[in-house]
Amino acid sequence: MPIDVLMPQLSPTMTEGRLAKWLKNEGDKISAGDVIAEVETDKATMEIEASDDGILHSIIGEIGADLPVGAPIAVLRGKDEKVAKDYKPVSKAKVVEKAVETPVAAAGQDAASEVAAQAAVAAPNVAVSAGVMPKLNLGGKPAAGGHGAATMGGGRVKASPLARRLAEERGIDLSGVAGSGPNGRVVAEDVKNGIRNSGFGIRNVVRKGDSLEKLTPMRKAIARSLLASKQTVPHFYLTMDVRMDALMDVRKQLNGHLASRNVKVSVNDFIIKACALALADYPSANAAWNGDSVAVFGNVDISVAVAIDGGLITPIVANADQKSLVQISGEAKQLVTDARAGKLKPEQYEGGSFSLSNLGMYGIDSFSAIINPPQAAILACGAATEQAIVSEEGIEIGTIMKMTLSVDHRVIDGALGAELLGAIRHYLQSPATLLL
Numbered sequence: 001m002p003i004d005v006l007m008p009q010l011s012p013t014m015t016e017g018r019l020a021k022w023l024k025n026e027g028d029k030i031s032a033g034d035v036i037a038e039v040e041t042d043k044a045t046m047e048i049e050a051s052d053d054g055i056l057h058s059i060i061g062e063i064g065a066d067l068p069v070g071a072p073i074a075v076l077r078g079k080d081e082k083v084a085k086d087y088k089p090v091s092k093a094k095v096v097e098k099a100v101e102t103p104v105a106a107a108g109q110d111a112a113s114e115v116a117a118q119a120a121v122a123a124p125n126v127a128v129s130a131g132v133m134p135k136l137n138l139g140g141k142p143a144a145g146g147h148g149a150a151t152m153g154g155g156r157v158k159a160s161p162l163a164r165r166l167a168e169e170r171g172i173d174l175s176g177v178a179g180s181g182p183n184g185r186v187v188a189e190d191v192k193n194g195i196r197n198s199g200f201g202i203r204n205v206v207r208k209g210d211s212l213e214k215l216t217p218m219r220k221a222i223a224r225s226l227l228a229s230k231q232t233v234p235h236f237y238l239t240m241d242v243r244m245d246a247l248m249d250v251r252k253q254l255n256g257h258l259a260s261r262n263v264k265v266s267v268n269d270f271i272i273k274a275c276a277l278a279l280a281d282y283p284s285a286n287a288a289w290n291g292d293s294v295a296v297f298g299n300v301d302i303s304v305a306v307a308i309d310g311g312l313i314t315p316i317v318a319n320a321d322q323k324s325l326v327q328i329s330g331e332a333k334q335l336v337t338d339a340r341a342g343k344l345k346p347e348q349y350e351g352g353s354f355s356l357s358n359l360g361m362y363g364i365d366s367f368s369a370i371i372n373p374p375q376a377a378i379l380a381c382g383a384a385t386e387q388a389i390v391s392e393e394g395i396e397i398g399t400i401m402k403m404t405l406s407v408d409h410r411v412i413d414g415a416l417g418a419e420l421l422g423a424i425r426h427y428l429q430s431p432a433t434l435l436l
Contacts, residue, residue: 004089005074042221045342159186276320278423288374303352376411
């Protein structure tokens with residue numbers, strides 16, 4: 001009997017994958033465990049392993065195709081088995097799609113719509129003046145309540161996860177889209193048809209000589225996550241200057257001592273340790289929003305933003321408060337190497353209790369980072385530069401780094417956020433404490 005090979009779910013957040021490369025050809029003998037293809041997920045390029053023995057009878061998935069989890073990509077057959085010409089693999093994509101739409105996910109989508117609705121009622125011109133695209137009604141049916149929010153008037157719109165994602169990416173009000181699915185459920189094709197019929201779409205932006213670049217699964221995931229974060233998480237920002245002279249001196253001495261071991265500790269390693277110790281001092285800030293509760297993490301796991309081809313990823317230095325600077329340095333460097341080679345395992349980037357983003361190496365003085373849900377805070381660090389400093393002794397030259405803490409106000413209040421940022425500064429300005 002033929003064996004259907006389906007698109008696997010290679011990470012907890014994966015809903016679709018892009019086939020990057022076939023490593024086997026039709027007619028090849030396949031053994032369970034053989035790597036048959038590579039697929040781009042929302043996090044990295046990963047390998048697909050065969051779960052059964054057989055002959056690769058036919059390849060269905062084309063290179064570059066975006067296929068949902070559960071969609072057939074190939075068919076295996078026995079050595080002497082004949083496969084009927086009209087044989088069609090059974091797709092389980094719809095089953096997976098329904099499974100993805102959990103009550104928690106639905107609650108998050110409702111929250112996003114509710115935030116948009118409240119903003120539209122309270123200050124209808126704010127979104128436009130702030131440069132945010134308002135929800136578009138595609139004319140399929142009247143928008144509930146006239147405000148472009150799916151949760152107003154007639155209640156939550158029934159829609160597939162893919163349809164919701166497409167609508168979110170394009171700023172489309174689902175309450176204005178006529179659903180063709182079961183019981184009027186809005187499906188992805190309804191959203192696409194609405195875009196075509198309304199004349200709205202990226203084609204209106206493209207001019208002669210311009211080109212379109214297809215989004216990678218990772219870039220799509222980044223866009224969804226960050227948009228949801230800015231729309232649903234009440235950010236506020238705290239900024240402090242850090243005197244880095246003592247840290248620079250300690251780092252120079254430490255690296256001189258470690259040179260024979262071919263180890264070099266970076267400024268970022270010091271910042272990771274400082275964040276970890278500060279979170280251990282203020283465990284209430286080492287937390288995440290959990291709907292009707294706050295989840296306080298038992299471990300201090302620091303997610304470090306790493307730029308890779310096509311986007312960014314946040315590998316985790318786990319239990320960073322319990323590790324030495326040398327341990328953190330070695331682990332962080334290996335995580336960066338594996339991230340850029342696409343070799344990270346899901347458990348190495350899924351989770352984390354706090355994030356760090358450092359653009360100092362790019363010459364950026366300061367910036368505000370977007371919170372990485374469900375975490376409650378992220379620290380953004382700029383370059384450490386020499387500046388004139390006024391003190392009791394007069395004017396002197398010192399090395400200053402500006403850092404900005406982005407905070408989820410639902411979890412961390414202003415005072416706690418200030419204390420956390422102050423603790424991070426204390427550790428950075430007293431670098432000997434980071435060597436203990």
